[in-house]
Amino acid sequence: xxxxxxxxxxxxxxxxxxxxxxxxxxxxxxxxxxxxxxxxxxxxxxxxxxxxxxxxxxxxxxxxxxxxxxxxxxxxxxxxxxxxxxxxxxxxxxxxxxxxxxxxxxxxxxxxxxxxxxxxxxxxxxxxxxxxxxxxxxxxxxxxxxxxxxxxxxxxxxxxxxxxxxxxxxxxxxxxxxxxxxxxxxxxxxxxxxxxxxxxxxxxxxxxxxxxxxxxxxxxxxxxxxxxxxxxxxxxxxxxxxxxxxxxxxxxxxxxxxxxxxxxxxxxxxxxxxxxxxx
Amino acid sequence: xxxxxxxxxxxxxxxxxxxxxxxxxxxxxxxxxxxxxxxxxxxxxxxxxxxxxxxxxxxxxxxxxxxxxxxxxxxxxxxxxxxxxxxxxxxxxxxxxxxxxxxxxxxxxxxxxxxxxxxxxxxxxxxxxxxxxxxxxxxxxxxxxxxxxxxxxxxxxxxxxxxxxxxxxxxxxxxxxxxxxxxxxxxxxxxxxxxxxxxxxxxxxxxxxxxxxxxxxxxxxxxxxxxxxxxxxxxxxxxxxxxxxxxxxxxxxxxxxxxxxxxxxxxxxxxxxxxxxxxxxxxxxxxxxxxxxxxxxxxxx
Numbered sequence: 001x002x003x004x005x006x007x008x009x010x011x012x013x014x015x016x017x018x019x020x021x022x023x024x025x026x027x028x029x030x031x032x033x034x035x036x037x038x039x040x041x042x043x044x045x046x047x048x049x050x051x052x053x054x055x056x057x058x059x060x061x062x063x064x065x066x067x068x069x070x071x072x073x074x075x076x077x078x079x080x081x082x083x084x085x086x087x088x089x090x091x092x093x094x095x096x097x098x099x100x101x102x103x104x105x106x107x108x109x110x111x112x113x114x115x116x117x118x119x120x121x122x123x124x125x126x127x128x129x130x131x132x133x134x135x136x137x138x139x140x141x142x143x144x145x146x147x148x149x150x151x152x153x154x155x156x157x158x159x160x161x162x163x164x165x166x167x168x169x170x171x172x173x174x175x176x177x178x179x180x181x182x183x184x185x186x187x188x189x190x191x192x193x194x195x196x197x198x199x200x201x202x203x204x205x206x207x208x209x210x211x212x213x214x215x216x217x218x219x220x221x222x223x224x225x226x227x228x229x230x231x232x233x234x235x236x237x238x239x240x241x242x243x244x245x246x247x248x249x250x251x252x253x254x255x256x257x258x259x260x261x262x263x264x265x266x267x268x269x270x271x272x273x274x275x276x277x278x279x
Numbered sequence: 280x281x282x283x284x285x286x287x288x289x290x291x292x293x294x295x296x297x298x299x300x301x302x303x304x305x306x307x308x309x310x311x312x313x314x315x316x317x318x319x320x321x322x323x324x325x326x327x328x329x330x331x332x333x334x335x336x337x338x339x340x341x342x343x344x345x346x347x348x349x350x351x352x353x354x355x356x357x358x359x360x361x362x363x364x365x366x367x368x369x370x371x372x373x374x375x376x377x378x379x380x381x382x383x384x385x386x387x388x389x390x391x392x393x394x395x396x397x398x399x400x401x402x403x404x405x406x407x408x409x410x411x412x413x414x415x416x417x418x419x420x421x422x423x424x425x426x427x428x429x430x431x432x433x434x435x436x437x438x439x440x441x442x443x444x445x446x447x448x449x450x451x452x453x454x455x456x457x458x459x460x461x462x463x464x465x466x467x468x469x470x471x472x473x474x475x476x477x478x479x480x481x482x483x484x485x486x487x488x489x490x491x492x493x494x495x496x497x498x499x500x501x502x503x504x505x506x507x508x509x510x511x512x513x514x515x516x517x518x519x520x521x522x523x524x525x526x527x528x529x530x531x532x533x534x535x536x537x538x539x540x541x542x543x544x545x546x547x548x549x550x551x552x553x554x555x556x557x558x559x560x561x562x563x564x565x566x567x568x569x570x571x572x573x574x575x576x577x578x579x580x
Binding site for chain 1: 313382467541
């Protein structure tokens with residue numbers, strides 16, 4: 001019996017150790033980047049000397065911002081993410097409401113048609129969508145980056161599910177009181193569905209803040225380039241080379257706002273991503 | 280639509296409202312999913328090079344783009360790389376995700392930090408993660424080599440410039456990025472398992488390992504099916520880090536399907552071939568989602 005107890009204890013210690021080693025290994029990427037972004041550029045990295053320098057400095061951040069217009073990239077990313085978010089919240093709420101509450105001819109067929117967006121990911125349609133954007137005269141605008149995402153099959157699906165869970169009695173009471181459709185939506189359907197909207201919003205923000213390939217294709221100048229494209233251009237600047245503290249500072253610049261948001265709302269983010277996989 | 284109007288108007292005024300409410304979503308799906316699919320199929324039957332004056336206007340050439348694709352050594356290399364990439368990263372991410380979920384699903388002090396450590400790559404842009412990984416793969420003083428040396432590795436140091444290691448390097452980054460994301464589904468699955476299953480098992484003296492493989496894993500079969508689908512679809516779509524780390528090189532060693540599509544369209548300016556590639560990619564994506572749908576229906580029954 002004692003040996004069984006001991007074995008259990010040893011297993012626990014081993015598992016704790018394994019967890020710690022793996023988690024540290026996984027986290028070493030971001031930890032290194034944060035540490036080195038504050039390392040003086042006068043102290044080049046070398047074998048066995050890749051972490052802290054002798055002092056901490058903010059100079060790398062200033063230098064990075066002077067070498068590339070990160071302020072403009074920030075503005076563009078915020079505009080793109082903001083446009084998408086506002087448009088999506090409106091379109092998925094309206095469509096979700098129609099599919100959950102209303103009866104109309106072709107409802108099922110149209111719903112399945114919209115789900116096509118989940119079956120053929122946008123990334124695969126890069127080439128023809130680029131042609132469409134050119135034809136619409138939107139090339140090299142922030143709108144070009146955002147427009148294809150103004151409607152979301154997944155968001156529509158989520159909102160429909162949320163609305164279907166609203167008790168029928170509540171809806172009937174609203175109808176009895178003579179609520180118009182938008183009063184029903186606003187006062188009865190929406191309040192209990194806010195958590196779903198928030199979950200969708202967080203994953204939408206993350207997804208579009210991080211997007212790279214589509215903006216790479218439809219942007220050409222700083223008037224529309226988001227942070228991700230700006231960062232890659234920055235890493236390819238001739239004068240950067242292997243100046244890691246500078247690269248680390250630029251990288252942290254790009255990820256900081258979202259990362260801080262994530263640290264504060266960790267639980268909500270995880271729930272949001274748990275939802276976002278359920279497609 | 281005319282049918283709707285007729286049948287409804289017999290009772291009262293036609294109800295256009297639902298159509299109005301779904302129209303924005305419907306228009307986006309029409310313009311940016313349905314139309315481009317048709318467009319890609321159509322254009323794949325034409326020859327059009329944007330960089331050669333006499334081929335700038337599309338000419339109908341039947342199936343020749345597909346013939347060119349499936350006989351081109353470049354494309355066969357890309358297919359091989361993509362297969363290795365998908366078959367390598369997907370199982371690795373899933374096994375790690377399951378392991379991570381088991382490890383952080385224990386009531387131990389500080390376990391929240393570990394969960395954070397595994398999950399945070401999910402919210403980082405792939406290009407910024409790749410920029411940092413560039414350093415880890417740097418020859419000589421890069422942390423990845425230093426790490427491997429402690430296990431006695433003294434092989435080639437320049438991973439990204441080595442045709443035998445470049446693909447593996449971008450696969451490692453993909454696994455690092457994805458495992459924590461997939462972990463949360465197993466974590467949710469584990470927390471939904473009835474606890475008495477484990478209690479009964481430990482009373483029977485089943486070891487932790489047996490509980491894991493004989494009890495937890497089979498019970499989480501649906502989660503695994505679902506997680507595999509996400510992982511496979513992601514593996515085809517996520518190529519951002521390749522732009523930063525290898526640009527598909529050296530000599531095509533780390534070029535995968537979506538990256539190749541980008542090259543053919545935006546570097547070679549070969550619209551016809553890029554359209555044929557798009558069709559291939561659409562067929563792959565559709566068969567994955569449809570297979571998953573059929574499988575999960577059968578599981579659910």
